[in-house]
Amino acid sequence: MSTAAATAMTTQPLLQAQGLHKNFGGVKAVSDISFDVPAGSIFAVIGPNGAGKSTLLNLISGVYQANAGSLSFKGTDLSRMPAHRRVRLGIARTFQKIRLFKQLSVLENVIAGFHVHHSIPAWQYVVHGAVFAEDQRRCREQAAKLLDFVGMSARLHVQAGSLSYGEQRMLELARALATKPQLLLIDEPAAGLNAAEVDTLLDRIRSLRNGGTTVVLVEHNMDLVMNVADRIMVMDYGRHLFEGVPAEVQKNPAVIAAYLGGELS
Amino acid sequence: MSDPALAQHLPGQRAALRSRWLAYALAIAVIIVLPLIFNDTYWRTNLTVCAINVLLAIGLDFILGYAGQLNLGHSAFYGLGAYVSTLLIVKLGIPFWVAFIAGVAFAGIAGTFLSLFAVRLRGHYLAIASLGFAVIVHQILLNWISLTQGPLGIYGIAPPPAIVIGGVVIADFRNLAAFFYLVAGFAFLSYMLLSQLVRSPIGETLTAIREDEVSAASLGINGAAWKVFAFGVGSAVAGAAGCFYASFVGTLVPDAFFVSEAFTILAMVIVGGMGTLIGPVFGAILLTVLPEVLRGFGDLRLVVYGAALTFVVLFMPGGLAQAARVVAEKLGLRRSA
Amino acid sequence: MTTTIVLQQAINGVVLGSLYVLVALGLTLIYGVLVQINFAHADFVTLGAFAAYFFMHLVGGGYILSIAVAFVVGAALGWLINAAIFTPLRHKGNELLPLIATIGVSVMMQNLMLAWFGPIPYAFETQYSSEVIRFAGIFVSWQSVIIIIVSILTIALLYAFMKFTFLGKALRAVAQDRETAGLMGINPNYLIMLTFVIASALAGMGGAMLAPVLVLTPFAGTSVIVKAFAIVIIGGFGNVEGTILAGLIVGLIESYTTQFLDPGLIDIVVFALLLVMLAIKPTGLISERREENV
Numbered sequence: 101m102s103t104a105a106a107t108a109m110t111t112q113p114l115l116q117a118q119g120l121h122k123n124f125g126g127v128k129a130v131s132d133i134s135f136d137v138p139a140g141s142i143f144a145v146i147g148p149n150g151a152g153k154s155t156l157l158n159l160i161s162g163v164y165q166a167n168a169g170s171l172s173f174k175g176t177d178l179s180r181m182p183a184h185r186r187v188r189l190g191i192a193r194t195f196q197k198i199r200l201f202k203q204l205s206v207l208e209n210v211i212a213g214f215h216v217h218h219s220i221p222a223w224q225y226v227v228h229g230a231v232f233a234e235d236q237r238r239c240r241e242q243a244a245k246l247l248d249f250v251g252m253s254a255r256l257h258v259q260a261g262s263l264s265y266g267e268q269r270m271l272e273l274a275r276a277l278a279t280k281p282q283l284l285l286i287d288e289p290a291a292g293l294n295a296a297e298v299d300t301l302l303d304r305i306r307s308l309r310n311g312g313t314t315v316v317l318v319e320h321n322m323d324l325v326m327n328v329a330d331r332i333m334v335m336d337y338g339r340h341l342f343e344g345v346p347a348e349v350q351k352n353p354a355v356i357a358a359y360l361g362g363e364l365s
Numbered sequence: 366m367s368d369p370a371l372a373q374h375l376p377g378q379r380a381a382l383r384s385r386w387l388a389y390a391l392a393i394a395v396i397i398v399l400p401l402i403f404n405d406t407y408w409r410t411n412l413t414v415c416a417i418n419v420l421l422a423i424g425l426d427f428i429l430g431y432a433g434q435l436n437l438g439h440s441a442f443y444g445l446g447a448y449v450s451t452l453l454i455v456k457l458g459i460p461f462w463v464a465f466i467a468g469v470a471f472a473g474i475a476g477t478f479l480s481l482f483a484v485r486l487r488g489h490y491l492a493i494a495s496l497g498f499a500v501i502v503h504q505i506l507l508n509w510i511s512l513t514q515g516p517l518g519i520y521g522i523a524p525p526p527a528i529v530i531g532g533v534v535i536a537d538f539r540n541l542a543a544f545f546y547l548v549a550g551f552a553f554l555s556y557m558l559l560s561q562l563v564r565s566p567i568g569e570t571l572t573a574i575r576e577d578e579v580s581a582a583s584l585g586i587n588g589a590a591w592k593v594f595a596f597g598v599g600s601a602v603a604g605a606a607g608c609f610y611a612s613f614v615g616t617l618v619p620d621a622f623f624v625s626e627a628f629t630i631l632a633m634v635i636v637g638g639m640g641t642l643i644g645p646v647f648g649a650i651l652l653t654v655l656p657e658v659l660r661g662f663g664d665l666r667l668v669v670y671g672a673a674l675t676f677v678v679l680f681m682p683g684g685l686a687q688a689a690r691v692v693a694e695k696l697g698l699r700r701s702a
Numbered sequence: 703m704t705t706t707i708v709l710q711q712a713i714n715g716v717v718l719g720s721l722y723v724l725v726a727l728g729l730t731l732i733y734g735v736l737v738q739i740n741f742a743h744a745d746f747v748t749l750g751a752f753a754a755y756f757f758m759h760l761v762g763g764g765y766i767l768s769i770a771v772a773f774v775v776g777a778a779l780g781w782l783i784n785a786a787i788f789t790p791l792r793h794k795g796n797e798l799l800p801l802i803a804t805i806g807v808s809v810m811m812q813n814l815m816l817a818w819f820g821p822i823p824y825a826f827e828t829q830y831s832s833e834v835i836r837f838a839g840i841f842v843s844w845q846s847v848i849i850i851i852v853s854i855l856t857i858a859l860l861y862a863f864m865k866f867t868f869l870g871k872a873l874r875a876v877a878q879d880r881e882t883a884g885l886m887g888i889n890p891n892y893l894i895m896l897t898f899v900i901a902s903a904l905a906g907m908g909g910a911m912l913a914p915v916l917v918l919t920p921f922a923g924t925s926v927i928v929k930a931f932a933i934v935i936i937g938g939f940g941n942v943e944g945t946i947l948a949g950l951i952v953g954l955i956e957s958y959t960t961q962f963l964d965p966g967l968i969d970i971v972v973f974a975l976l977l978v979m980l981a982i983k984p985t986g987l988i989s990e991r992r993e994e995n996v
Binding site for chain 2: 208220
């Protein structure tokens with residue numbers, strides 16, 4: 101890629117939010133939030149409990165519709181676009197509360213993620229011809245590769261419901277990646293993981309970023325965020341508190357106060 | 366194959382394919398042989414009713430077992446298929462197979478109408494909406510006397526016209542065995558169609574919607590569209606069953622499609638094992654044949670339906686399919702998952 | 703003349719409506735606490751009616767007492783169905799299985815009653831059904847007066863119970879959040895059992911009071927249940943005030959449809975209304991939309 105093209109790519113933010121508002125009854129979960137996420141970066145959203153981080157993620161992925169404000173992805177306006185269509189655009193996500201298909205196997209869960217990428221003519225869904233067989237083979241192969249990426253190759257045929265918590269998280273990641281996203285939204289992935297698992301996770305996220313995937317990460321664990329994010333936005337009570345690179349965020353007094361004097365090492 | 370873990374799966378797949386074709390061949394053989402063994406009117410009638418019930422059960426399983434939509438109003442599509450096709454034949458003189466297609470299409474469209482409720486409602490709400498829909502359809506059939514002749518019913522419905530090629534009668538559907546072959550053949554083809562769909566990414570999509578719709582949406586699955594699809598297909602199959610029913614029994618009364626019929630079909634799906642497609646086939650056969658066998662008990666045979674449904678849910682929710690799996694594992698025919 | 707008819711049907715509507723409310727309240731209470739539907743609820747109504755009938759005809763008891771008998775029968779049935787079906791299935795977490803199991807129970811009950819009592823309608827008459835009060839050209843039987851009094855008393859008692867007593871508040875707590883209620887020292891299992899007992903007792907009682915008005919066959923419950931569902935949905939699942947309001951509305955709709963249109967159309971009108979409600983506002987008349995928490 102030429103320098104000009106690279107510069108052009110990095111100047112148009114992949115995801116842009118402007119004045120987002122989301123209310124639930126009387127509660128202002130998200131209040132006047134604006135930010136830009138440059139392509140190929142890791143953008144973290146942090147804040148104390150109830151800050152509205154997950155709500156923000158739900159707004160981006162389309163589970164909720166904003167009450168006001170605008171959201172655009174690759175220049176396309178996302179308002180009114182239902183969640184499943186955003187996936188076709190290139191947005192994928194994981195959930196804070198794990199939402200795997202517990203009755204299906206690990207492999208089957210990931211294969212489900214290829215839904216938008218099948219290229220089978222309609223009649224071959226009934227008469228399983230050559231194109232069908234090839235598509236199925238390709239799906240299984242790619243699913244296996246993704247599971248290898250997250251380190252779950254040994255567990256392909258295990259029922260998802262019987263995995264450990266850490267494994268379920270990695271499976272969710274692999275499944276989201278199956279949709280071949282340009283933007284990956286990760287919701288509190290480190291919750292419930294031990295130190296080794298967190299390290300692996302960080303490594304995978306960095307690897308994704310280096311491969312060109314943009315990541316928006318909502319997280320509680322400060323160490324993780326400081327080590328991996330390119331830019332951080334801090335939220336508090338649904339409002340924008342501060343935004344900057346990790347070093348700046350660590351030193352900002354308002355941020356420190358919001359975390360009630362918690363240590364930011 | 367690059368990955369050994371995947372490769373281990375493939376011979377298993379080939380074996381499964383072989384056993385499936387074997388099972389299909391066996392089923393065809395059984396279908397052909399049955400009316401030859403049971404060559405009295407009583408049992409041949411039962412066989413045909415079995416086939417009709419199989420159609421109803423697999424259609425409902427597609428909606429309930431695969432797409433996970435609690436449809437308690439399947440009797441409505443059954444009735445609509447029966448009445449629409451019959452009225453076209455009897456009042457407008459439309460040829461049987463054209464009326465058949467119309468009946469199937471009408472039932473399918475009614476299904477998509479109901480699916481619009483499924484799109485917006487969850488679980489119990491949909492259950493009640495579908496129940497309400499079935500009640501309304503039944504009441505309309507009962508009360509729109511100028512159209513349907515209400516409780517008096519429609520009489521003298523002819524069987525499908527005989528198939529004659531070059532002056533030679535290949536099939537005369539006044540013959541019970543021939544009629545059975547027609548319905549059973551159609552049921553078999555419908556089963557194959559649904560089975561192929563279900564073992565394709567479409568089946569995965571429906572299962573995803575059943576398990577967790579929000580999760581499915583995060584994978585790009587348009588839950589609403591697929592629910593409409595599931596309802597449309599399942600209800601069309603029920604409509605076909607209705608068309609066959611009308612021309613088989615020769616008489617059509619609204620009470621054949623009372624809501625209790627929806628519960629009977631539900632029982633067949635649950636007892637057979639919902640979400641397995643083959644389970645409901647056996648559930649339908651069992652719950653058609655069993656009450657006949659228990660005829661001596663009079664009204665208590667319907668108690669058997671209720672009891673079967675309750676006890677299956679309490680003790681073996683996977684139905685016959687689950688029971689078969691357990692037995693196969695015990696006999697060592699199958700590794701446990 | 704027409705005003706008289708309108709008023710007459712209004713009274714009929716209120717009588718009918720209050721009975722529907724009794725039946726529907728049971729459903730809505732169970733749903734509020736357990737998020738489950740007991741499909742056999744209607745058959746508790748039928749069995750309550752038969753219990754009252756046989757109490758009067760075999761034992762020779764009075765009508766008012768037979769209502770109490772039906773109440774008790776209903777309570778017993780409620781306890782039984784909770785113990786046999788809802789409790790064992792609770793830990794499986796599937797929201798549809800219990801419903802399907804109760805459909806099975808309903809089919810069993812209906813056909814057992816059919817076998818025991820036969821299909822021919824029983825004529826349920828009490829000394830009150832023939833005695834009539836007249837005022838301003840309107841006829842009201844003593845039966846109806848009793849029904850209205852008993853229903854209103856019961857509904858009022860229930861409402862007060864839910865709002866003001868500890869047990870009632872505990873019920874609402876369990877409905878909102880079972881785990882937290884458990885942590886607060888409330889035993890959810892006991893409360894759930896209590897809910898079933900109360901709800902089904904109401905159903906039985908409702909059956910005894912409906913019996914003179916209904917065609918008393920083993921399938922009497924079915925005609926009521928579908929309307930009860932409609933009421934619960936129109937009023938909002940788990941919403942007591944909404945259920946009361948909706949019950950009265952449905953009762954009025956039924957009496958006016960009978961008078962001015964055709965009795966055969968009642969079910970269609972009520973259900974069309976149900977479907978419209980579900981299409982527009984599934985959460986019921988008196989409630990707000992809630993977005994799912996992801």
